[in-house]
Amino acid sequence: xxxxxxxxxxxxxxxxxxxxxxxxxxxxxxxxxxxxxxxxxxxxxxxxxxxxxxxxxxxxxxxxxxxxxxxxxxxxxxxxxxxxxxxxxxxxxxxxxxxxxxxxxxxxxxxxxxxxxxxxxxxxxxxxxxxxxxxxxxxxxxxxxxxxxxxxxxxxxxxxxxxxxxxxxxxxxxxxxxxxxxxxxxxxxxxxxxxxxxxxxxxxxxxxxxxxxxxxxxxxxxxxxxxxxxxxxxxxxxxxxxxxxxxxxxxxxxxxxxxxxxxxxxxxxxxxxxxxxxxxxxxxxxxxxxxxxxxxxxxxxxxxxxxxxxxxxxxxxxxxxxxxxxxxxxxxxxxxxxxxxxxxxxxxxxxxxxxxxxxxxxxxxxxxxxxxxxxxxxxxxxxxxxxxxxxxxxxxxxxxxxxxxxxxxxxxxx
Numbered sequence: 001x002x003x004x005x006x007x008x009x010x011x012x013x014x015x016x017x018x019x020x021x022x023x024x025x026x027x028x029x030x031x032x033x034x035x036x037x038x039x040x041x042x043x044x045x046x047x048x049x050x051x052x053x054x055x056x057x058x059x060x061x062x063x064x065x066x067x068x069x070x071x072x073x074x075x076x077x078x079x080x081x082x083x084x085x086x087x088x089x090x091x092x093x094x095x096x097x098x099x100x101x102x103x104x105x106x107x108x109x110x111x112x113x114x115x116x117x118x119x120x121x122x123x124x125x126x127x128x129x130x131x132x133x134x135x136x137x138x139x140x141x142x143x144x145x146x147x148x149x150x151x152x153x154x155x156x157x158x159x160x161x162x163x164x165x166x167x168x169x170x171x172x173x174x175x176x177x178x179x180x181x182x183x184x185x186x187x188x189x190x191x192x193x194x195x196x197x198x199x200x201x202x203x204x205x206x207x208x209x210x211x212x213x214x215x216x217x218x219x220x221x222x223x224x225x226x227x228x229x230x231x232x233x234x235x236x237x238x239x240x241x242x243x244x245x246x247x248x249x250x251x252x253x254x255x256x257x258x259x260x261x262x263x264x265x266x267x268x269x270x271x272x273x274x275x276x277x278x279x280x281x282x283x284x285x286x287x288x289x290x291x292x293x294x295x296x297x298x299x300x301x302x303x304x305x306x307x308x309x310x311x312x313x314x315x316x317x318x319x320x321x322x323x324x325x326x327x328x329x330x331x332x333x334x335x336x337x338x339x340x341x342x343x344x345x346x347x348x349x350x351x352x353x354x355x356x357x358x359x360x361x362x363x364x365x366x367x368x369x370x371x372x373x374x375x376x377x378x379x380x381x382x383x384x385x386x387x388x389x390x391x392x393x394x395x396x397x398x399x400x401x402x403x404x405x406x407x408x409x410x411x412x413x414x
Contacts, residue, residue: 011338014374015346015360016146016319017174018196018203021270022364025201028273029266036263044272045253045263051275055176055199055283056191056209058183063209064253065271066244067264070173070194073206075103076244077169077190080218081138083237084108089136089166091115091122093152094145095349096171104140107240112136118148118351119310119321124156131164138167144175144316146197147349149309149358151179151316158187167214173197176207177278178290178318178362189214198290198318200363201274205267210246222247290317293361293371296401300375301359303397304382305390309356318362321348323355325387330354333385341377371398 013019034041045064053063066073078100082088088109090101093116104111112134116122131139139161144151154170161168169190172181176191178198183191189211195201210218221239239245243261252260278286294317301308301322309321324330330347334357337343346358361371375394382389 010342012343012365012370012373013360014365014370015344016149016197016358017194017360017362019200019360019363019365021196021202022200022274022277024277025195025270025273029202029270031266031269033265036265037257041263041265042257044268048268048272048275049253051272051279052207052209054279055207055275056183057181057185057283058209058211060183060209060211062215062250062253063207064249065268066192066206066208066246066249067204067261067267068206069203070171070192070196070206071099072244073192073194073208074100074171074173075241076206076246076249077192077208077210078103078140079107079241079244080221080239080246081167081169081190081214082107082109083221085110086138087112087134087136089114089130089134089139091127091130091139091141091152093121093148093150094118094142095147096142096145096173100140100142100171119150121150121152121311121314124153124160127157128160128164131160131166135164136166138169140169141171143170143172143181144179144318146174146316146319146346146358146360147352149315149319149321150311151175151314153314154186154188155182158189161189162187167217169214174319175316177283177286178294178366179316180287183209183211195271195274196363197360198286198362198366199274200277201270205264205271207271207275208246210250215250218247218250287317290362290366292401292405293366293368294318294320296368296371296398297359297361297375299401300371300394300398301378303390304375304379304394305388309352318366319358319360321352321356321358324357325382325389328382328385328387330357333381336385337377337381340381343374343377345374345378368402 066076088104089112091114114130167189173194176193192208196203248260251258307323
């Protein structure tokens, strides 16, 4: 059996991620490989750390990459911070809160859960009540959950965690780069992300940043021999993973460069370029760009006569959920959009499966032509499928948003 060279079809990825990577990121990833201790490579590693300090809005020394998808970053953070028997509080407002719960349970934690209706977010008062009731070691909270498209406000959470002596971890995979994120100002102790959303890259590298308080907890678990600890919280149990042992990964990224794994060189090139492009654009400009094109997509869907899902006042800038019109087979319609127009949008999970589509405007695809093309194709697809939509309403409403915008932020794609 023979196989031809890979030749993927051209797609416009307008779902909740992954998205089309910026061509500059892909070019960076094609650069020549060098050894992991080559001065050029260690220089790129140092530059990558500094760039992601800018992206996370932090001066945390321990800001680096975990090799693997965004889930690798989540697991590394939780397995390194959480010991068997620790209490972890997970407020859940979508599918990815359930993921944090599962990973924390696999770390041996006692997980306390608070849930709110999908399409809503938690108030700081509700989270503080849960902290008082459960007395956790760590609060694990998603910032932007693409399953519901909601963006959980974090501005007050770090301060209340500090007040109660709780570590604060957040999963910013879907939100970082397209929504405001202020690690130091908000008092976040650990944050992880991925490249395949607003950072405009491919999946496969997980930026992470750790506060001094988080680093102290992780360093407290160094050099504990297997079998000595009895699994009781507070005795200094050994980190249960070798690959995701952040104490060891910090040594690898540190000045000593103690061997832990072989850095994924091409992914590091890509991750560095993702951060370089964001910093060059300016984080505030990038957030404004995502907001502008997200607002245009939202207005276009409403102008077409479709209904959105959830509290849009708290939706992420970069993704919106729209209810599938009555009588329309959601999966068949998505397939038609893909096959006839080369545009991919997302379905959803759990209680929303078969009820909403999720449409993203993020990263390289947070630009005017991608929004207008998607709205035009969606209207034609729906009309062909027999749905009642306002002819030209989506394009017209989006045009109004762009006309009303004083200007696209400097350096932004338009």
